[in-house]
Amino acid sequence: MNAVIPHAKPLFGPEEEEAVLRVLRSGRLAQGAEVAAFETEFSAHFEIDRECVAVNSGTSGLHLALLALGIGAGDDVLVPSFTFAATANAVAMVGARPVFVDIDLDTYCMSPDAARAATTGSTRAMIPVHLYGHPAPMGALLALAREQRLLVIEDAAQAHGASIGQAPVGTFGDAAVFSFYPTKNMTTGEGGMVTVADPGVARKVRLLRNQGMEVRYRNEIAGLNNRMTDLNAAIGRVQLTKVDAWTERRRTNASYYDEHLRGVTTPRRADGVGHVYHQYTVAVPSDRDRFAADLQDRYGVETGVFYPVPVHRLPAFAVDADLPATDRAAAHCLSLPVHPALSEADLHCVVSAVNQLALEADA
Numbered sequence: 167m168n169a170v171i172p173h174a175k176p177l178f179g180p181e182e183e184e185a186v187l188r189v190l191r192s193g194r195l196a197q198g199a200e201v202a203a204f205e206t207e208f209s210a211h212f213e214i215d216r217e218c219v220a221v222n223s224g225t226s227g228l229h230l231a232l233l234a235l236g237i238g239a240g241d242d243v244l245v246p247s248f249t250f251a252a253t254a255n256a257v258a259m260v261g262a263r264p265v266f267v268d269i270d271l272d273t274y275c276m277s278p279d280a281a282r283a284a285t286t287g288s289t290r291a292m293i294p295v296h297l298y299g300h301p302a303p304m305g306a307l308l309a310l311a312r313e314q315r316l317l318v319i320e321d322a323a324q325a326h327g328a329s330i331g332q333a334p335v336g337t338f339g340d341a342a343v344f345s346f347y348p349t350k351n352m353t354t355g356e357g358g359m360v361t362v363a364d365p366g367v368a369r370k371v372r373l374l375r376n377q378g379m380e381v382r383y384r385n386e387i388a389g390l391n392n393r394m395t396d397l398n399a400a401i402g403r404v405q406l407t408k409v410d411a412w413t414e415r416r417r418t419n420a421s422y423y424d425e426h427l428r429g430v431t432t433p434r435r436a437d438g439v440g441h442v443y444h445q446y447t448v449a450v451p452s453d454r455d456r457f458a459a460d461l462q463d464r465y466g467v468e469t470g471v472f473y474p475v476p477v478h479r480l481p482a483f484a485v486d487a488d489l490p491a492t493d494r495a496a497a498h499c500l501s502l503p504v505h506p507a508l509s510e511a512d513l514h515c516v517v518s519a520v521n522q523l524a525l526e527a528d529a
């Protein structure tokens with residue numbers, strides 16, 4: 167049967183429609199006042215208290231952050247292999263080498279012990295990923311970075327509003343990057359945001375996103391066109407007014423699953439962290455792909471597998487690395503619908519379906 171409970175669902179209302187029409191009526195569509203306002207409002211809303219630079223995608227944000235921080239040929243950058251390929255792609259695109267490290271199966275985030283073991287004299291930086299909306303263990307990773315004099319770029323693409331203690335993600339590293347792809351916890355249609363600790367580095371990100379110029383036709387450096395449009399920014403400004411309520415709904419949905427799911431391993435949450443549940447990812451003990459197919463075909467529950475092939479095994483990289491936790495996660499992880507548009511009936515259906523299939527698999 168066709169999926170009746172979608173795995174993800176972007177949420178738009180008349181407010182977003184009016185914001186887009188406002189920009190269209192203005193005749194000013196390229197990076198302008200809406201983008202500047204979105205940058206300011208994003209920083210204030212999530213209490214980041216750093217310069218924020220809007221760009222056209224999260225991938226562009228990672229690329230520009232690496233360039234602005236001086237990472238390039240001859241440098242090694244530690245990245246988890248259990249992530250979307252964009253994390254490693256950005257490293258490769260600046261001429262550096264992604265060095266793949268293993269994860270902690272409790273959180274699916276970069277393991278500090280694995281990062282330490284992979285660090286050499288060529289290591290210049292690390293990119294911890296706040297995967298599924300759960301913050302990476304920044305305390306231990308920052309301690310390693312200080313000891314080894316490494317730059318840190320947080321990949322916060324899935325973690326809008328996540329926190330460790332009272333500190334929001336996006337405030338720990340030298341830079342951080344958020345994504346506004348349509349399935350993220352908030353969206354601009356497409357886009358990204360770079361948060362930067364050093365104002366000088368932030369200015370370089372701004373130059374790089376705009377052909378290397380701050381003043382028209384006064385190109386200071388060679389740059390790119392990675393600008394966000396005012397159309398995207400206008401949508402993002404509206405979504406900022408809604409994202410907190412959506413996050414609380416995601417947390418409520420996750421709590422329901424935690425309480426009622428049986429036969430699968432539910433997500434663990436480290437002490438003192440604010441998880442925003444971009445994904446609610448369970449571990450299925452056997453034949454994950456069959457389990458996912460049965461959920462959709464028999465019960466109309468759509469799921470996602472993030473990620474079935476670790477990045478170090480993709481043809482683009484194909485390196486020999488022993489990452490047992492990563493391989494286990496890739497074989498068993500399954501993400502259930504957790505988005506804020508789910509009804510109580512939807513949640514009940516998901517739980518009933520998962521529990522029934524788990525019972526059958528155990529029989």
